[in-house]
Amino acid sequence: MNEPNSHLLLDRSGPVTTITLNRPHVHNALDRALSEDLNRAVRAVREDRECRVMILRGAGETFCAGDDIAEFTTWTPEDPYWQARKYQETVQIIEDLTAVTIAAVDGVCTGGGLELTLVCDFVIATDRSRWGMPEIDWDITPGWGGTSRLGRVAGRRKAKEWNLIGALFDAAQAERHDLVNRVCSPQDLDTEVDNLTEVILAKHPLTTRRTKFILNQGADLPVAGALAFEVPIAPFPPEAAGIGDFTDRQTRTSRRKLSENFWQDR
Structure with missing residues (x-):
């Protein structure tokens, strides 16, 4: 381009x-x-x-x-x-x-x-x-x-x-x-x-998008209104929401290794 x-x-x-x-x-x-x-x-x-x-x-x-x-x-x-x-x-x-x-x-x-x-x-x-x-x-x-x-x-x-x-x-x-x-x-x-x-790329893409959406939409709302965005409107299928990774120890361990101490050196 x-x-x-x-x-x-x-x-x-x-x-x-x-x-x-x-x-x-x-x-x-x-x-x-x-x-x-x-x-x-x-x-x-x-x-x-x-x-x-x-x-x-x-x-x-x-x-x-x-x-x-x-x-x-x-x-x-x-x-x-x-x-x-x-x-x-x-x-x-x-x-x-x-x-x-x-x-x-x-x-x-x-x-x-x-x-x-x-x-x-x-x-x-x-x-x-x-x-x-x-x-x-x-x-x-x-x-x-x-x-x-x-x-x-x-x-x-x-x-x-x-x-x-x-x-x-x-x-x-x-x-x-x-x-x-x-x-x-x-x-x-x-x-x-x-x-x-x-x-960021180690996270599940759908979970990342949803989390960002909730953070943005709830930022300027009263807490009661912001909490409504945290409630799923439908159950998350494991393959779509990353829930299946809770039973995948290797994936979960890899993600946490990248994340748990990130930017904690200050």
Whole structure:
């Protein structure tokens, strides 16, 4: 699917699809062309029933600086509305994917880049990554989660601080405020992503999809409503739900060996 000089690279390797934003000379900032490519790419992942893990990353030791500010001078008065709607559609597709999503963050992760990470299931970041919501200094407001999802993840106090001041912060602070699952050195980023992917792929695919669905749908509901999603509407057949693995000691032991001490070294 990749084309020469493409600003977005899509690599499918078995059940794993990697999407790479490929404008490193501008910190992978999203112009209209790249945002259209990204929208098409995540739609393709949504329709790919074999995809179990989607990895989102940036080329050139940087993740994403959000909107391409330089392009704003070419916009018509109506473009900000339509562009925001396109971005919102894209991140909603990512959030709703049945595949488990991993953001691999290095370097700049600001504005729309940070907003992209908010809809991923896991975020692994390097210790040199820089985070922030600097839109206020460009006299614009976040368009796809920086004021809505960010407060739900990190809390209202930090969301107001980051949006109203616009200061950048490091990966350690991002991890403290639940924006990041794991911080590593730049040279270990690929290994960390591969290790997490291995663990996810060891799970039963239907059980993984159902668990992700329950987590997402129940997140903003009262407990009583969220609990309803935990009740199966029909019995799970062993071959579909992984229940048969309870009698398969070798499978169960292999899964637990991968999982039980994962990320417990901190």
